[in-house]
Each structure stands twice: as C-alpha cells, then as structure tokens.
Amino acid sequence: MKITEITIRHLKMKLNAPFTTSFGTFTDKDFLLLEAKDEDGTIGWGESVAFHSPWYNEETLQTNWHMLEDFLIPIILNKDLKHPDEVSELFAPIRKNNMAKSTIEGAVWDIYAQQTNQTLASALGGHKNKIEVGISIGIQKSIDDLVLLVDEYVKEGYKRIKVKIKPGWDVDVMRTLREKFLDVAIMADANSAYRLEDAETLKQLDAFDLTMIEQPLASDDIIDHAQLQKMLKTPICLDESIHSVEDARKAVELGSTKIINIKIGRVGGLTEAKKIHDYCEANGIPVWCGGMLESGIGRAHNVALTTLSNFILPGDTAGSSRYWEKDIIEPEVIVENGFIKVPQTAGIGYAVDREAVKSFTAAKKHYK
Numbered sequence: 001m002k003i004t005e006i007t008i009r010h011l012k013m014k015l016n017a018p019f020t021t022s023f024g025t026f027t028d029k030d031f032l033l034l035e036a037k038d039e040d041g042t043i044g045w046g047e048s049v050a051f052h053s054p055w056y057n058e059e060t061l062q063t064n065w066h067m068l069e070d071f072l073i074p075i076i077l078n079k080d081l082k083h084p085d086e087v088s089e090l091f092a093p094i095r096k097n098n099m100a101k102s103t104i105e106g107a108v109w110d111i112y113a114q115q116t117n118q119t120l121a122s123a124l125g126g127h128k129n130k131i132e133v134g135i136s137i138g139i140q141k142s143i144d145d146l147v148l149l150v151d152e153y154v155k156e157g158y159k160r161i162k163v164k165i166k167p168g169w170d171v172d173v174m175r176t177l178r179e180k181f182l183d184v185a186i187m188a189d190a191n192s193a194y195r196l197e198d199a200e201t202l203k204q205l206d207a208f209d210l211t212m213i214e215q216p217l218a219s220d221d222i223i224d225h226a227q228l229q230k231m232l233k234t235p236i237c238l239d240e241s242i243h244s245v246e247d248a249r250k251a252v253e254l255g256s257t258k259i260i261n262i263k264i265g266r267v268g269g270l271t272e273a274k275k276i277h278d279y280c281e282a283n284g285i286p287v288w289c290g291g292m293l294e295s296g297i298g299r300a301h302n303v304a305l306t307t308l309s310n311f312i313l314p315g316d317t318a319g320s321s322r323y324w325e326k327d328i329i330e331p332e333v334i335v336e337n338g339f340i341k342v343p344q345t346a347g348i349g350y351a352v353d354r355e356a357v358k359s360f361t362a363a364k365k366h367y368k
C-alpha cells in the first residue's frame with residue numbers, strides 16, 4: 001500500500017433528535033470524514049469520532065484537523081506500508097490524539113481489506129455474520145418519558161438497554177425500569193458523574209440486576225474504581241479510562257473493571273482495539289463496542305470490529321435511522337430484531353453516497 005492522496009471533509013449532519021452534553025444541546029453533528037487514495041486507485045474511508053467540543057475527552061474536530069494536517073498526514077503520505085498495523089507504529093512518537101490517529105488508520109484498514117479482497121471484519125479476524133446490538137438512551141425529562149422510550153426499543157428487538165445516569169437520576173430510575181422490564185438486559189452509564197463517596201448510592205443499584213455500570217468514577221481513574229468494585233456486586237465496565245492495551249492490563253490487574261467498552265477512536269484505531277480485545281479474551285474479560293454517534297462510515301468500522309469473538313455483550317451500534325434523517329452510506333445500517341447483518345463485500349462493506357457527503361460538507365481540504 002502507498003497512500004498518495006488524502007481529503008479531509010468537515011461534515012455537518014442533521015440529527016434525528018437533539019443531543020445534550022455539558023456544552024449545550026446540538027441539533028447537528030459536526031465531524032471529520034477522511035478519504036484516502038492508494039497509488040493503485042483504491043479508496044478507503046475513516047471517520048473521526050471527536051466531537052465539536054471537548055466534553056467526552058480532550059480532542060475536538062479542530063484539534064483533530066490540526067493533528068492530521070500538521071503531523072499525521074505528512075507521516076503517512078507516500079509511505080510504503082505492508083500492513084495497517086504499521087500505522088500505529090509510525091504514529092507512536094506522537095502522544096495521545098488517539099481519535100485523530102484512528103481517522104487515518106481506519107481508512108488504511110479499509111484499503112487493505114479491499115486490496116486483499118476480504119471484508120474488513122475478516123481482515124481483523126472476525127467470523128460472525130451478524131452482531132447483536134443494544135441501544136443507549138440519554139437522560140429524559142421524566143421517568144415516564146424514559147419508560148415509553150425503552151418500551152419502544154424493546155419492542156423493536158434491541159438486546160440491551162443502556163441508560164445514562166447521574167446523581168438524582170439513578171436509583172429510582174433503575175428501580176422503575178427493572179420493575180417494568182423484568183427480562184431485559186439493562187445497564188447504566190454514569191460518564192464519570194460520581195465519586196467514591198457516592199458508593200452508598202451506587203450500592204443500591206445492586207438490587208436491580210444490572211448487566212454492568214459503566215464508568216461511574218473519574219475519566220482518568222483506575223484506583224478508586226478498584227475500591228468501588230470491591231463494594232459492588234454489579235460489574236464495573238470502564239470506558240473513558242482505557243486508551244490502550246496497557247491501560248486495560250493495569251485496570252484488569254488492579255480489579256478496577258470486569259468488562260471493557262472498546263471504542264476504536266478512543267484507543268487510537270483498530271490495531272489497538274484488537275490488541276485490547278485479545279488481551280481481554282485471554283484474561284476472561286468480556287468486551288463490547290461503544291458508540292460515538294457515528295455516521296455510516298464509523299458505524300461500519302464498529303460493525304466489523306464487533307465480529308471478533310470476545311465481543312460477547314451487545315454494543316451501542318444502533319441502526320442509521322436512530323440518529324440520522326439520511327446517512328452517507330448505502331445501504332444504511334439496519335437493525336432487525338436486535339441484530340445487524342455483517343456486509344459481505346470487500347472493505348467496510350457499504351458504498352459511500354457521494355451526493356449525500358457533498359450535501360453535508362461544510363469545509364474540505366485535499367492533501368498530496
């Protein structure tokens with residue numbers, strides 16, 4: 001492989017429903033889409049999962065663009081590559097900026113899979129032909145609103161319901177859900193809203209047989225999580241705290257986590273995601289694939305990764321229509337009875353709708 005041209009686009013896509021973060025409420029999602037061209041003409045696609053503002057981690061759309069333009073693209077352009085695993089080695093001297101790194105790496109994996117005439121899933125070593133998916137639901141105006149939503153998704157066949165919690169929207173919410181949905185796999189994601197002093201509140205959640213509680217404590221912590229796990233029956237799952245297979249090893253050895261949520265962007269790409277998967281599999285830690293409101297491109301990468309054998313728990317990869325009026329891939333990702341069929345054409349397996357991409361493009365720059 002030799003990447004000779006790269007195009008970065010800033011896309012602005014209309015969300016089906018407004019999305020609220022600590023920086024405010026958004027009706028569009030802004031993100032970077034990367035198109036890479038090999039010298040033989042093969043085109044690969046990657047998506048940056050960095051948000052417009054730094055509420056999930058320190059990266060943003062603008063910091064990603066800066067890292068790509070000034071550091072990462074110059075490293076990759078016109079370099080001879082035998083395998084996509086070499087990309088993370090080439091990027092190793094640059095600290096963090098994992099989402100920016102992952103954006104190029106994903107496109108290189110797509111090209112590699114096409115050139116070796118296999119699906120991205122099989123290039124990664126995955127064998128499933130369908131994957132089980134769950135849904136993630138934000139904080140609602142009232143518990144009644146939440147119950148109505150959950151009921152809808154359970155009827156659509158989603159295999160796991162994940163609910164965001166925070167202090168004051170936790171024990172009563174989870175109790176009500178458990179009472180109404182006795183047989184449904186339910187989990188809570190706290191996005192670091194608690195401190196170790198809140199352990200008494202979190203212990204009350206043990207009564208509701210939750211599949212896990214995700215990232216209850218600080219986003220950079222693995223010490224307090226180990227203390228908390230000793231006090232809880234419910235398994236803790238780490239998300240924000242894990243950026244590499246080394247982080248995963250330390251957290252598992254300390255007993256800070258019993259499950260890991262793997263997000264490709266957060267860990268710097270598919271190669272590192274696979275390493276975390278393999279480490280967890282060898283150590284009896286189930287994993288699942290988290291979502292970052294991806295467009296079809298990022299969603300396709302998530303689908304492929306989820307075909308690996310230790311993705312035992314349903315992930316956050318919902319269908320395209322959950323977030324978008326119109327997605328940028330064809331066909332769109334469809335969920336049927338809680339499953340997504342893994343596409344069988346080479347590469348990411350979905351065609352890019354160039355007209356849609358064009359209509360959502362707010363800015364664009366070409367590098368060669």
Ligand SMILES: [Mg+2]
Pocket residue numbers: 189191214215239240261290
């Ligand atoms: Mg999370």
